Amino acid sequence: MRPSTLSSRTLALLAATLLPLAASAHTGVDGGLHHGLVAGFMHPLTGTDHLAAMVAVGVWSALSARRAWPDLLWAPLAFAGMLLAGALVGLAGLQLPAVEPMIAASLLVLGLLVAARVHLPAGVAMAVVGLFAVFHGVAHGHELAGEQDAALTLAGMVGATVLLHAAGIALGWALRHANAWLPRIAGAAVVGLGATLLAQAI
Numbered sequence: 001m002r003p004s005t006l007s008s009r010t011l012a013l014l015a016a017t018l019l020p021l022a023a024s025a026h027t028g029v030d031g032g033l034h035h036g037l038v039a040g041f042m043h044p045l046t047g048t049d050h051l052a053a054m055v056a057v058g059v060w061s062a063l064s065a066r067r068a069w070p071d072l073l074w075a076p077l078a079f080a081g082m083l084l085a086g087a088l089v090g091l092a093g094l095q096l097p098a099v100e101p102m103i104a105a106s107l108l109v110l111g112l113l114v115a116a117r118v119h120l121p122a123g124v125a126m127a128v129v130g131l132f133a134v135f136h137g138v139a140h141g142h143e144l145a146g147e148q149d150a151a152l153t154l155a156g157m158v159g160a161t162v163l164l165h166a167a168g169i170a171l172g173w174a175l176r177h178a179n180a181w182l183p184r185i186a187g188a189a190v191v192g193l194g195a196t197l198l199a200q201a202i
Contacts, residue, residue: 035152053103057110103135
């Protein structure tokens with residue numbers, strides 16, 4: 001069996017495994033108990049929607065980059081920064097419409113960008129991921145409103161977000177010269193997760 005065939009089957013199996021987790025991926029599934037630095041750090045790693053979005057941003061950045069520096073960093077930095085901004089908006093009690101559908105939509109869009117390896121100008125890429133990151137952040141900010149350790153929790157979340165972006169960049173860079181179907185399968189898995197979440201949110 002060729003390595004590319006094995007990798008394709010592995011990714012397909014991973015996608016099939018992740019889709020049932022969508023039922024527990026939406027924000028608030030832990031009843032608001034993910035407070036504190038360590039718990040905040042772990043939350044993006046255990047919430048399938050956030051993990052998929054953050055890794056996908058890194059993968060897309062690596063796949064679409066025309067040069068390693070600074071193309072690899074625009075979208076991840078925008079996502080991390082706007083995630084924090086959105087969380088502060090949520091903590092302030094401000095409401096945004098359709099938070100859960102927008103989180104699901106972020107997976108649909110990011111998955112398509114990964115699958116198609118779309119290159120966007122830096123400003124456009126930052127705007128796209130930044131918009132979605134605001135909704136991811138707002139969802140967490142609402143959960144943390146009134147908590148004394150909200151700042152520590154947010155610090156943990158942002159730290160985990162940066163690490164997930166870095167992991168996505170490493171994976172995407174490895175996929176740049178892999179079988180062309182591997183990024184498509186990875187992107188399709190994210191799209192499938194997003195579609196499942198969107199169906200639950202509307």
